[in-house]
Amino acid sequence: xxxxxxxxxxxxxxxxxxxxxxxxxxxxxxxxxxxxxxxxxxxxxxxxxxxxxxxxxxxxxxxxxxxxxxxxxxxxxxxxxxxxxxxxxxxxxxxxxxxxxxxxxxxxxxxxxxxxxxxxxxxxxxxxxxxxxxxxxxxxxxxxxxxxxxxxxxxxxxxxxxxxxxxxxxxxxxxxxxxxxxxxxxxxxxxxxxxxxxxxxxxxxxxxxxxxxxxxxxxxxxxxxxxxxxxxxxxxxxxxxxxxxxxxxxxxxxxxxxxxxxxxxxxxxxxxxxxxxxxxxxxxxxxxxxxxxxxxxxxxxxxxxxxxxxxxxxxxxxxxxxxxxxxxxxxxxxxxxxxxxxxxxxxxxxxxxxxxxxxxxxxxxxxxxxxxxxxxxxxxxxxxxxxxxxxxxxxxxxxxxxxxxxxxxxxxxxxxxxxxxxxxxxxxxxxxxxxxxxxxxxxxxxxxxxxxxxxxxxxxxxxxxxxxxxxxxxxxxxxxxxxxxxxxxxxxxxx
Amino acid sequence: xxxxxxxxxxxxxxxxxxxxxxxxxxxxxxxxxxxxxxxxxxxxxxxxxxxxxxxxxxxxxxxx
Numbered sequence: 377x378x379x380x381x382x383x384x385x386x387x388x389x390x391x392x393x394x395x396x397x398x399x400x401x402x403x404x405x406x407x408x409x410x411x412x413x414x415x416x417x418x419x420x421x422x423x424x425x426x427x428x429x430x431x432x433x434x435x436x437x438x439x440x441x442x443x444x445x446x447x448x449x450x451x452x453x454x455x456x457x458x459x460x461x462x463x464x465x466x467x468x469x470x471x472x473x474x475x476x477x478x479x480x481x482x483x484x485x486x487x488x489x490x491x492x493x494x495x496x497x498x499x500x501x502x503x504x505x506x507x508x509x510x511x512x513x514x515x516x517x518x519x520x521x522x523x524x525x526x527x528x529x530x531x532x533x534x535x536x537x538x539x540x541x542x543x544x545x546x547x548x549x550x551x552x553x554x555x556x557x558x559x560x561x562x563x564x565x566x567x568x569x570x571x572x573x574x575x576x577x578x579x580x581x582x583x584x585x586x587x588x589x590x591x592x593x594x595x596x597x598x599x600x601x602x603x604x605x606x607x608x609x610x611x612x613x614x615x616x617x618x619x620x621x622x623x624x625x626x627x628x629x630x631x632x633x634x635x636x637x638x639x640x641x642x643x644x645x646x647x648x649x650x651x652x653x654x655x656x657x658x659x660x661x662x663x664x665x666x667x668x669x670x671x672x673x674x675x676x677x678x679x680x681x682x683x684x685x686x687x688x689x690x691x692x693x694x695x696x697x698x699x700x701x702x703x704x705x706x707x708x709x710x711x712x713x714x715x716x717x718x719x720x721x722x723x724x725x726x727x728x729x730x731x732x733x734x735x736x737x738x739x740x741x742x743x744x745x746x747x748x749x750x751x752x753x754x755x756x757x758x759x760x761x762x763x764x765x766x767x768x769x770x771x772x773x774x775x776x777x778x779x780x781x782x783x784x785x786x787x788x789x790x791x792x793x794x795x796x797x798x799x800x801x802x803x804x805x806x807x808x809x810x811x812x813x814x815x816x817x818x819x820x821x822x823x824x825x826x827x828x829x830x831x832x833x834x835x836x837x838x839x840x841x842x843x844x845x846x847x848x849x850x851x852x853x854x855x856x857x858x859x860x861x862x863x864x865x866x867x868x869x870x871x
Numbered sequence: 872x873x874x875x876x877x878x879x880x881x882x883x884x885x886x887x888x889x890x891x892x893x894x895x896x897x898x899x900x901x902x903x904x905x906x907x908x909x910x911x912x913x914x915x916x917x918x919x920x921x922x923x924x925x926x927x928x929x930x931x932x933x934x935x
Binding site: 391393394395397404466467468469512518519520521523524525526528590591592616738739742743746754755757758759761762769770772775776779780781 | 906907908909910911913914917918919922923925926927928929930931932933934935
């Protein structure tokens with residue numbers, strides 16, 4: 377491996393839509409808190425520690441913007457799970473941040489596990505609601521009325537790559553990948569031209585090329601520079617433009633293509649960037665054309681379709697991966713990425729067994745044909761929303777999957793296990809196992825440390841600055857052998 | 872060169888698609904379409920009631 381490249385540790389964070397039907401005084405912040413607290417059980421007493429967090433740090437080197445601090449220290453329900461994830465309330469939504477994962481397949485699995493966490497939590501709250509009130513949670517990104525909430529991807533990248541190089545390649549890549557990362561949406565929002573249906577939930581909400589914001593004037597490339605790891609070696613690329621995805625194949629390819637693209641970029645294997653003349657306008661114009669024929673203007677003249685730019689990136693990434701000797705998981709990313717582009721080119725609906733936007737579009741067209749519905753019929757908006765309901769008995773994605781029309785990557789058992797147990801090859805293992813084994817002794821945790829109360833005068837803090845340390849190979853035996861948290865801290869030589 | 876690479880990739884992709892047929896949850900596109908028609912009836916039974924009211928009241932606070 378090129379010394380300039382770092383292992384692509386990655387994870388996702390998802391804000392879920394929440395509502396309680398027939399509850400007159402519904403308050404989303406309160407409801408989200410109930411969801412988080414209902415789930416966590418014994419670990420609900422373990423707090424998230426904000427020590428070391430600095431979401432206002434800017435990758436372009438501008439230092440701090442104090443305004444950004446307001447969005448994290450809310451004092452709301454905020455906990456950490458036995459699978460190493462963080463589960464909390466953010467901006468009036470329940471949010472699940474997956475544990476750090478070793479590869480894209482694992483990251484897709486823990487993203488799916490998040491859906492199960494929310495479904496379990498919703499059932500626990502539902503059991504205590506008065507008759508007639510019904511709690512619904514959606515893994516989507518928009519209410520159809522101009523309000524959007526995020527599904528972010530995080531990937532560890534080398535600090536050696538100049539941020540400007542990342543931006544130059546990312547703008548075109550992120551603007552065009554929505555043809556296989558979109559979840560589909562009825563209508564347009566945020567002042568964009570009306571369309572009956574578009575590819576992406578999020579595209580209408582991107583208004584800048586590069587910036588620090590995440591809640592307004594959202595940028596295609598977000599500059600938050602908060603690696604939760606050694607800042608001398610790493611950046612954490614915080615990708616905010618993606619849709620929340622329910623298809624397992626789609627989530628795997630979304631994460632895998634991004635990780636492999638970044639590895640190729642770190643090795644200088646992508647060649648000169650393909651610069652779009654207007655990346656912001658290209659994002660929504662591409663999303664607004666489910667036929668995938670729209671070509672967007674290039675900087676310096678000419679045009680390119682989203683599919684053609686993705687083919688170029690796939691070719692460069694595949695050549696790089698072959699030269700470097702990719703493992704089976706990364707070969708599978710390339711195969712799936714390629715077959716999806718091939719099928720999208722032939723007939724977008726032929727990907728309806730793998731992509732959320734085409735699966736949803738096929739369903740909508742099915743209803744339109746059967747019931748003669750116009751695009752403005754509220755039933756179509758309902759279908760759009762309910763596709764994302766995380767309760768498998770109701771969620772239309774789940775109904776399609778149960779009927780065998782969506783390709784699966786994982787078994788239900790694998791997802792159940794991932795909701796409870798941490799990944800084994802990152803520091804999430806240490807975090808998750810400590811919470812499972814010593815829930816009464818962990819006072820607080822965050823991405824890069826754990827704080828224990830072992831009955832002495834001072835609390836014991838165990839730093840975890842390296843995402844790849846703290847896996848089962850290093851600490852599995854220590855945790856298994858420790859009878860108490862005090863034994864463990866002592867064995868680790870913590871202060 | 873790029874065109875040739877793409878052709879090779881498409882050939883591999885086609886070959887893989889042929890090989891993968893048995894693993895796929897459903898056989899042909901036609902079968903999938905038929906299944907979708909059957910599914911609509913099942914989905915009718917789980918759809919939220921009062922679509923218009925539900926959609927109207929579904930308002931989220933903005934997030935990240």
